[in-house]
Structure formats: structure tokens, C-alpha cells
Amino acid sequence: MILKDATQEIVDNVLSVTEGLDPKKIEKMSELLQTSKNVFVMGLGRSGLVARAFAMRLMHLGISVYVVGETTTPALSSEDCLLAISGSGETFSIISAANIAHKRGTKIIAVTSYVDSTLGEMADLVVHIKGRTKIDSEKNYITRQMNGKHQSLSPMGTLFEITTLIFLDSLIAQLMVEMEITEEDMKARHTVIE
């Protein structure tokens, strides 16, 4: 069943990325999230949905957090940090936003598959979340087939997006312990109007 194979491919990527995470970077990221005056999150398309999902949990933790592009999001300052999510690290409007943030002295955390990308290069902290391997995006199908490589079952940015979401949700678990916040505390901050 293709569905189950696709799930396995996703899980494999999640476990492989998690294995390779650098504890020092996680520690620095956790510290930035806890000590910034405001945290801003940003991403485009499905990466933007992942950014929003993380922002909700940060709000539940009592951290002051805003989603870039939402109605009441204020201006950035040098006491804030900006978490930018971009698989390629080259998304035009993300780079453009990061440039503005940089000029205002806002710390930038990049979550990307390409550490050497424009976004990666300009960030204060880069978390590397591998998505698909290069072979998948090769246009030369014959080369791919000759190498015995099969096409990924996860089209476009799927692997990057899901792996990033799981990484960020796992970081929430870490933050709960570090900040000594219980689930009951979080529920009390949860929006009551649905």
C-alpha cells in the first residue's frame, strides 16, 4: 500500500534528522525563544502553516509571539527574534523580511534544508532540517533510474515541512520542562472561543 510506504519514508526522514541535531544549537534556540521580548515567526505556503502551529504552542507557554502577516503583528525591534522557515533558504519574501529584521537588530533563527543558502548565511542561528535528497529533484530521470534511485513518495516540500513541525513540537516538550510549565498552564492560555 503506497500510503504506508509514504508514511515510512516520512518517519525515516524524521528519525534521521533528529539523530543529527546539534544539542548546542537546540540549547541556543531554546534560550533565544525564552529571552526575546517578542518572537516573530514566518514561512510561506505550508512552511507558514508549520510556523503558525509552533506559534500557537509558544503562546500557550506564555511567550509573546506574533505571526508575520497577521492583523495585529507589530514592528520588529532589536530585543526580538525572528524564526524564519524556508526549505530552500531562498524564498524571496523570506529573504527580504530577514534583511529588514537584520537592519533593525532583530536576531534571526533560520530553519532550512540548506545551511549555505542566502537565509542560512544571514541568520544568527541555523537549524538544519534535511528534506529530500538531491537525487529526487534531478530532472534527468534516466540518470536517476540508472542509479537505482526511486522517486520520493513525498512531493515538493513535504518531508521538510513535516520534519520541521515535529522538530518544533519536540522543542515545545523541551521548553515545557525548562520553563516548568504544565499542560494545565498551557490549557489556561488556550483560546476559549471556537
Place this chain on the structure above:
Amino acid sequence: MILKDATQEIVDNVLSVTEGLDPKKIEKMSELLQTSKNVFVMGLGRSGLVARAFAMRLMHLGISVYVVGETTTPALSSEDCLLAISGSGETFSIISAANIAHKRGTKIIAVTSYVDSTLGEMADLVVHIKGRTKIDSEKNYITRQMNGKHQSLSPMGTLFEITTLIFLDSLIAQLMVEMEITEEDMKARHTVIE
């Protein structure tokens, strides 16, 4: 030209509603917006867009404001106020949200065409913004024609929505003076990332 007639109809409604505004209610509304810990705004469909447009300006004024339903909107408390915009005053999910707000002790400001509606009845403060007159929604076209009444050029909630937006933007002008905030102050709070 129908377009110009439609604009005139809108302007006529705006001027007529503005004429009838109760200064004491405006004063109370202004006070609630300035003294609440957080202001929450809410509306559905185009009324929701009007609510968002007002929320942006409140943020520019330095007021802590959230749009119900956006990502990082927190829970309501008794120190907050909820501005609910509903032409009919009977929008199901607005009533349901107002009920929750009421139980939590949040002050409710209703902006509606029907002061006696469910929303109007449960609000702490009701601002009456007239939309279309009843004749327009009468299904009996013959009755209408016999009375020499023509159909409105503003379908559905258009008159209510635009009149509410202009009322709220005019209240921003009033708040700027009362709070001694200049346009330069507002621009400094304006989102820098576009």
C-alpha cells in the same frame, strides 16, 4: 451611471448614521478601548474584515488587541473587552463567543443594526449602525413598487459593513486626540515587513 448612484446611497447612509450617534456611547466605548487590558475584535465574513481593519489601527495606537480566530490570540479575561460586529446581531458563532466572554467577565461592545437582537441584549454597550431599511429585504416586490420604493444598490450587508468601517476609523481619529498620539507614533508601530 449605476456606480455613482450606489456610492451616493452608501454616503447617505453613512451621514445619516453619523448624525444619530449618541455621544455618551462613543465616550463609553472610547474609555473601554483605552482601559481594557486587551481588546478582542470579532466578526464574520465582511464584518470580520472590518473588525481586522479596526484592530490594525488600535495596534498602531499602542493598544493591546487581538483578532478572535487568529493564530496567537490568547484566552479572554475579566480585564478585557470584546468588540463584536454583527449586522443582524444574530450570527450564531458571534452569539456563542459572546456567551463565553460574558461568563468570563469580559465586557462586550456590540456593533449592530439591531439593538434588540440577541447580541444587542447581552452586550454591555451597544452601538447602533443602521444598514438597509426593512423595505429592501421585503420579498414582495409588488408591494415595494406600489410604495414607490426601489431596490437598494447595496446588496446584503454592504451598507452596514461600510458604515461600521467609517464609524470605527472616525473613532480612531477621536482616540488619537484623546490619547495624544501622532501619526508618526502610529507609523513607528506599523509592521515593517511586507
Place this chain on the structure above:
Amino acid sequence: MILKDATQEIVDNVLSVTEGLDPKKIEKMSELLQTSKNVFVMGLGRSGLVARAFAMRLMHLGISVYVVGETTTPALSSEDCLLAISGSGETFSIISAANIAHKRGTKIIAVTSYVDSTLGEMADLVVHIKGRTKIDSEKNYITRQMNGKHQSLSPMGTLFEITTLIFLDSLIAQLMVEMEITEEDMKARHTVIE
């Protein structure tokens, strides 16, 4: 009462802009909206809310319409048109989007206060909606006072945004007549889930 003065200022701008509208441009805009395969609308901040309010009504008219940036908005084609709303006509991401649209052969309708702006120059059709006069944004208050000019009661883009909304809603009235669509038809297309 400042609130009433602010409303008058808004109404004055609306009437003055409406007076100056070029019927031929309205006709061409109406035709583009009716004959395009899909209409895309776009704006940032409060101009984006105005774009959304217009898109809802176009959907009610049975026109296939998408808001740039929403979840299920597809790619642009040469059979489509893009309505871009920008007071200054220089909003970076709007220009960038218009460039992409232009390359794909999508017709561009610009609604702006500056016909000679970058957006105005690249559009197939420009509708001129005047916002504040230049004097209001002059930083030299003394010059302004000496000229007996008072500061506008409508901060930032307020005049442009409201005037644009009323123009677009009045165009809906015109389209209803041209397309022979009744309010009952529109209500049947209205979202039933709130």
C-alpha cells in the same frame, strides 16, 4: 466632535473621487472582471482586507475569484486578470507579484493613488483613487500651519482604503445590473457555514 469631522473628511474624499472617475475605465474594468477565466485580487495590510471584501462579492456574483496568499489559490495564467490594490503603487511585494503576473501574460488592473507609480506604469488598466493630498504628509508642520492647512483626521492610508472599498462595492452594483444577477442569486452562493 472629532469623530463627526473625521467622517465628513472621509465622505468628502469619496464624493470627490467618484466625481472624477473615468466611465471608460470603469467599463473596461467591468469587462475584464466578467471575461477573465479567474480573477486574482491582492493587497497588503488594510488594502488586502479591501481586496478580500471585494473578492467575496465577486464570488457571490458567480465570478471565479482567488485571493493571492490564501490556501488554495492556484497559479496565474494568461486568461486571468490580477487586481492589485496599493495606495502608493510602490509596495514591494505587490510590484514583485505584478512582475510575475506580467511575465505570465495575466492582465493587471491597478487601483492606486499614484498613476505614475511603478505599479501604475506596468498595469494594463489603472484606476485612480486619490487618498490624502500631499500637504498632509509634509513633515514641516510650520509650513503647513502657515498655509492654514490642518492635519488630516484620517491617518496613514485610511482615505485611500475606504474610498477604494466604496468604489469597488459600487462597481458590484453596476456588475449586478450588467450581469442581470439578483441579490437572491448572490445569497444562494453565500457561504452557509459560519
Place this chain on the structure above:
Amino acid sequence: MILKDATQEIVDNVLSVTEGLDPKKIEKMSELLQTSKNVFVMGLGRSGLVARAFAMRLMHLGISVYVVGETTTPALSSEDCLLAISGSGETFSIISAANIAHKRGTKIIAVTSYVDSTLGEMADLVVHIKGRTKIDSEKNYITRQMNGKHQSLSPMGTLFEITTLIFLDSLIAQLMVEMEITEEDMKARHTVIE
């Protein structure tokens, strides 16, 4: 490292849920998505973000899809289907929307942790996505500790939300094969304006 333990807990839930999926239900769901005139997706909070992420991929597949609550979403008809995502199956506004859909003859697909919930009972097709086990939500910590059960590292709906996202993205892989759509086809439909 707590972060890695949290990731493992998520992966374990994903694999366990995937193992238990009923192939006949997947087949029926796949058929409904392909044969409905329009697909509507709906969810609240983070479940709403998961719904949006799925909707983007359905659009890439060329399926006509709308997110309930977005600007240009039309009315439901008996030729459409509604995919409703709710962990508890008791989310008030989801139930309320499903009721409207049911009256209009729209087919309902429920994705929930509780097959016997109100949503589960009224759906035409229920996909069971287990979230946390009951023990985690037990308020009696002592009972929990005495049973040697530890608190979940995934607060609130996290396990349900991520597992649902991975299930839906894996279903996309299945749909790609069934519909004979390549990644290149999907990219051609991808929004070009960012």
C-alpha cells in the same frame, strides 16, 4: 534529551496508527475526494492548519478544494464532500458546520480520535486517528504514577494533529499514483506569487 524522546513518542504514534488503518476506508476516502465536485476542508486551531496543508496538496492535484472560512469559499452542495478534522469529535463549530453540510446533502468525512463522538456518528466515513491514550488526560496524577504511567511529552492535541497530517500527506502519495499525476504536474499548479 527530552526533545528526542518527544520525537520518538510522536513517531511511535504515527506508526501505530498507520498500522491500524482500514484499507477499505482509505479506498472510500480516496474515491470521495476524486469524485466530489468540490472538496471542503475544515478544522479549528492546529487541526485547521493541518486541513489547510492538505487542501494545498489537493489543489496541486487539480482537485477543486476550498477551506471553510476563507474569503472566496462558496456554499456547499449535495455534489460536494466536507472533510472535518477534530480530535475530540466534539468541537462545537465543527459539529454545527457538519449539521449544515448534512442538511444540504454534502458527504461528510470525519477524521477524529473518537469514532463514537458526535462528529463520528454523523459522518458518512470516519477515519480513526488515535491521539493520546486516556491515561494522559487523567487528572489524578497519583493514579497515573501508581500505574507507572508517565505524562505524555506531546501536550494537548499534538499527537493527533501530527499523525493526521502525516496520514493525509501519505494519502496524497496514494492519490498521485491513482490519478497518474506527477510532481511536475503539481508544481505547474503551485502558486507562483510568493
